[in-house]
Amino acid sequence: MIIFDNVWFKYGDRDYVLKNINITIKEGEIVCILGDNGAGKTTLLKHINGLLKPSKGEVYVDKLNTKETSVSDLAKKVALVFQYPERMFFTESVWKEVEFALANFGFEEDIRVHRIRKVLNMFWLWEYRDRSPFTLSGGEQRRLAIAIALAWDPKYVVLDEPTAGQDGFQREILIDIIRNIVYREKTIILATHDIEFVFELPECRIIVLNKGEIIYDGSSVELFNNYPELLIEAGLEPPSLSKLIQTLRKEGKYVIFKNYDDAVDKIYNLIKGG
Amino acid sequence: MSVISRFSKVFLFEEKDALLFRLDPRIKLIKSIILMVIVFFIQDPIKIGILMATLLVEFKILGKVLFKVLRSILYLTPILILIIVANYLATYDIIDTLSPLLRFLLFVMAVDLFFFTTSPDDFSLTLEALRLPMTISLSFSLALRFIPTLSMELNDIIEAQISRGLQLDKGNILTRIRNYIPLLIPLIVLSIKRSIEVAEALEIRGLRPGVKRTSYKTLVLSGVDYAYIIISLIIIIAIYLLELKHLISLAKL
Numbered sequence: 001m002i003i004f005d006n007v008w009f010k011y012g013d014r015d016y017v018l019k020n021i022n023i024t025i026k027e028g029e030i031v032c033i034l035g036d037n038g039a040g041k042t043t044l045l046k047h048i049n050g051l052l053k054p055s056k057g058e059v060y061v062d063k064l065n066t067k068e069t070s071v072s073d074l075a076k077k078v079a080l081v082f083q084y085p086e087r088m089f090f091t092e093s094v095w096k097e098v099e100f101a102l103a104n105f106g107f108e109e110d111i112r113v114h115r116i117r118k119v120l121n122m123f124w125l126w127e128y129r130d131r132s133p134f135t136l137s138g139g140e141q142r143r144l145a146i147a148i149a150l151a152w153d154p155k156y157v158v159l160d161e162p163t164a165g166q167d168g169f170q171r172e173i174l175i176d177i178i179r180n181i182v183y184r185e186k187t188i189i190l191a192t193h194d195i196e197f198v199f200e201l202p203e204c205r206i207i208v209l210n211k212g213e214i215i216y217d218g219s220s221v222e223l224f225n226n227y228p229e230l231l232i233e234a235g236l237e238p239p240s241l242s243k244l245i246q247t248l249r250k251e252g253k254y255v256i257f258k259n260y261d262d263a264v265d266k267i268y269n270l271i272k273g274g
Numbered sequence: 275m276s277v278i279s280r281f282s283k284v285f286l287f288e289e290k291d292a293l294l295f296r297l298d299p300r301i302k303l304i305k306s307i308i309l310m311v312i313v314f315f316i317q318d319p320i321k322i323g324i325l326m327a328t329l330l331v332e333f334k335i336l337g338k339v340l341f342k343v344l345r346s347i348l349y350l351t352p353i354l355i356l357i358i359v360a361n362y363l364a365t366y367d368i369i370d371t372l373s374p375l376l377r378f379l380l381f382v383m384a385v386d387l388f389f390f391t392t393s394p395d396d397f398s399l400t401l402e403a404l405r406l407p408m409t410i411s412l413s414f415s416l417a418l419r420f421i422p423t424l425s426m427e428l429n430d431i432i433e434a435q436i437s438r439g440l441q442l443d444k445g446n447i448l449t450r451i452r453n454y455i456p457l458l459i460p461l462i463v464l465s466i467k468r469s470i471e472v473a474e475a476l477e478i479r480g481l482r483p484g485v486k487r488t489s490y491k492t493l494v495l496s497g498v499d500y501a502y503i504i505i506s507l508i509i510i511i512a513i514y515l516l517e518l519k520h521l522i523s524l525a526k527l
Contacts, residue, residue, distance in 0.1 A: 051433050071436050080437040087427070088434035090459035100456070104439030134463065148438060 001026055002048060002156065002187075006057035009043060017043050019212045021057070025189065027155070030182055032198045032220070033191040035209035036235035041191035042083070044209070045158050048189065049078040061156070076105055079154040083161040085145030089133040094125060094144060097133050098151050105152050119147040123177070139170035146177060150186075157181055159190040163197050175200055195231065199224065199239040202259030210234040225256055241267070287393055287418075294337035294391040298499045299400040302388050305506050309384035312510060313377045319369060322376040325513050329383050343386045347379060354378070394418045399493055409483055416472065424465065431460050 002025040009018040017040045025031055035041050046052040047059050050066040059066040061077060082088070091097045095116060102112045120126045123143045128136060133144060142162070149157060162178075163171050171194075178201065181188055192198060198206065198220065206223050208216035208230055216223060216230045223230065228238040228246055238246075241263045245255050253270060257263035289295060294302070309329075316322055334340040347354075357378055361371040392400070394415055401411035435456045436442075442453050 046433070049437055051437065072439055072441050075437050075439055082430065082434050082437070084430075085434065087464060088431055088438075088456070088460055089463075090456045101438040104441070152439070 003060040007054040008056035030204040039209040040212040050074040078156045079149035086141035095129045123147040163194045292338045299396040306388040319372045
């Protein structure tokens with residue numbers, strides 16, 4: 001369980017970037033943090049593995065206070081994948097890149113081999129194991145970064161802007177990967193401003209950040225059905241299907257949808273009906 | 275980690291609303307060079323001390339950069355200690371030890387005078403005014419321009435590697451040096467990629483060596499610039515010509 005208890009944060013003596021953040025994240029949840037540039041998403045994520053410590057308030061990861069725990073101890077529980085993870089590669093092969101983290105965390109040789117084999121297969125990277133990570137395509141590099149993070153079997157996986165610079169096909173793969181990670185009983189926290197991506201992940205809990213404050217915390221169905229104006233307030237554009245449904249409602253056709261496919265179905269039926 | 279970011283902060287240019295920032299960079303460069311040269315002609319530690327005091331006052335009042343200058347000197351502590359120890363062992367004389375130390379500090383302050391108060395834009399204009407070949411002046415100003423970017427990127431890389439378990443301050447000296455490889459390689463790769471991108475961007479915008487370029491901003495000397503350099507020269511020459519014996523006898527009268 002991750003608990004943000006009254007967290008305030010500022011860089012140096014500038015204004016507060018995070019204001020009065022209270023979140024409790026339970027195991028097995030997918031949490032999407034939405035907000036436009038500068039809303040404080042990355043700052044919030046960096047608090048989870050202790051890279052940043054709150055100026056006021058506390059953050060607890062499994063009852064460990066991040067102020068009293070080192071980043072390397074927290075990193076074992078919380079894998080943080082950065083916005084441009086491909087920028088951290090430095091070894092000559094994909095295999096060694098995965099092994100580096102495992103060696104840092106002190107895993108034995110046979111466990112390492114087993115784990116590397118497992119994650120590389122899981123992310124369709126096995127055939128690239130001897131290639132330099134620099135020669136992989138953007139999407140493959142992003143997959144490798146997530147594979148590296150999963151290799152040491154962390155309880156929480158934190159993804160910062162996973163869709164940044166990814167094409168449509170890679171985004172589909174990412175959705176699969178995220179569902180796959182949750183299926184393995186892990187908790188996922190991801191920050192993004194890619195609304196359409198979140199719209200395709202209806203099972204996630206959404207937290208909307210606006211200028212460092214939480215303005216919405218709840219289910220995605222509720223947000224897209226009833227509060228699309230909150231997204232606009234946070235500087236984001238509601239998904240196109242959600243906008244279409246809002247327009248239909250103004251015309252007197254009241255539609256409630258559960259997820260992406262449901263919305264498509266209902267709109268299709270409306271058109272067919274009339 | 276914090277040491278690296280604090281260290282790179284010294285080299286970050288911060289624009290301040292102060293006279294030194296508004297002066298023509300060529301004037302500041304001339305004063306800087308005069309100071310660097312005069313360091314080799316003044317031996318008396320008292321004279322150097324007086325000259326340093328005038329510079330410190332200048333940094334404080336005209337430039338608002340005194341704190342930054344002192345911090346840049348603080349980072350040189352190891353070299354300062356080396357100068358003191360080496361000179362003292364060679365001469366066994368306090369005055370002879372003090373003189374090279376103060377002269378070194380004055381030299382550093384002369385460099386700071388130009389670099390801490392001149393924006394990267396002004397810097398490249400100065401290089402052009404010196405009639406340096408465009409390739410050299412451009413490389414210089416690009417290098418300066420990218421220090422803040424690189425320092426931010428280095429910070430990102432450090433955070434990413436720490437997040438996958440890298441511990442920088444673990445092990446003996448050899449392991450500690452090896453710990454920096456995961457930071458240096460991505461930084462070098464990024465810099466090379468960036469340099470290719472910059473080259474392409476410059477070419478797209480029509481940059482070709484050998485073609486005459488005009489400037490958007492041209493340097494023009496104003497009355498303040500002349501006043502500043504003349505007053506500075508008078509102070510420096512006065513201190514240089516100052517005979518301390520005369521001063522003492524004057525005081526006795």
